[in-house]
Amino acid sequence: MWQVLKEDRRFARYCVAQGCIGSANLMAMPVNTIVLTKLLHLSYTSSNCLLDIIPRTVTILSLTLWAHLFDRIGVLRFRVYNSLCWCGSLLFCGVGALFAQRSGGQLGADFAAAAGIYVLGRIFEGLAQSGGAIAWNIGHLHFAEDDKAELYMGIHVSLTGLRGLVAPFLGALLYAWIDWGVFAVGFVISGLGFVIFSRLARDESRRTADILNDA
Numbered sequence: 001m002w003q004v005l006k007e008d009r010r011f012a013r014y015c016v017a018q019g020c021i022g023s024a025n026l027m028a029m030p031v032n033t034i035v036l037t038k039l040l041h042l043s044y045t046s047s048n049c050l051l052d053i054i055p056r057t058v059t060i061l062s063l064t065l066w067a068h069l070f071d072r073i074g075v076l077r078f079r080v081y082n083s084l085c086w087c088g089s090l091l092f093c094g095v096g097a098l099f100a101q102r103s104g105g106q107l108g109a110d111f112a113a114a115a116g117i118y119v120l121g122r123i124f125e126g127l128a129q130s131g132g133a134i135a136w137n138i139g140h141l142h143f144a145e146d147d148k149a150e151l152y153m154g155i156h157v158s159l160t161g162l163r164g165l166v167a168p169f170l171g172a173l174l175y176a177w178i179d180w181g182v183f184a185v186g187f188v189i190s191g192l193g194f195v196i197f198s199r200l201a202r203d204e205s206r207r208t209a210d211i212l213n214d215a
Contacts, residue, residue: 001155010203011143011152011194015159017079018139021086023163025128026109027171028090031097031182034175039100042113043123050122058126060135066131075142076201079135081193085128090190090199092121094183100164101180136160 005012021036070078095120102111136156144152174182 001160004155005210010200011140013200014076014139014143015156017083017193017196017200018156019163020189020196021047021083021132022160023167024085024090024190024193025125026163026167026172027144027186027189028093028183030172031175032093034172035093035097035100035180036118039097039105040103040111041105050118054122055126058123059130062127062130063133066134067182069131070134075139076197076204077134078131079139079197080194080201082128082131082135083190083197085124085131087187087190087194088124089121089128090183090187092117092124093188094121094180096121097180099181113128152211153209175190 005015032051033047036050040047042050046090066078096114096116098118099110099114101112105111121212140152140156141149166187171182171186174185178185
């Protein structure tokens with residue numbers, strides 16, 4: 001794995017960007033549960049609707065739209081748009097967590113704002129998961145030669161598992177220290193992933209243009 005990442009710098013940058021996006025999202029997952037159940041005191045049904053049902057529904061409904069976009073623009077530019085959805089999810093959920101903290105779990109304007117903004121955040125989460133479901137499964141093939149597809153997928157999955165072991169616990173720890181500020185940290189990390197994907201897409205466009213000019 002180290003040898004491949006050392007030799008294929010473009011794939012290494014792609015993995016770093018994925019790591020930023022994935023880690024930021026995983027950091028927020030346990031915090032969302034804490035905010036909805038401990039701060040807003042939502043019931044199991046209500047919290048499950050926000051945490052799971054809304055994102056899954058949006059994921060299913062938007063999958064075809066993401067697939068058509070992927071066919072038109074390719075994996076790198078696709079990842080740029082998909083990253084914006086991840087950033088949007090963290091932004092809205094972070095603002096929702098802020099209002100939830102201000103509400104103290106009591107019904108009122110802050111409570112209503114927290115719930116409404118969280119709905120927007122979970123809609124963006126569903127959009128992000130829908131696009132991510134496509135790019136996660138086949139994005140590595142953009143870099144791998146035919147005989148190295150399994151190797152590249154293995155690296156990709158290993159790095160996914162590594163951040164899955166660390167990021168949720170890091171998110172819960174940060175929440176204990178800085179409350180809703182954990183979403184700000186996640187937003188910055190996710191934004192870094194967006195920047196890396198953007199630069200990868202820009203570099204590839206320049207490379208393609210140079211090849212066409214040489215031809």
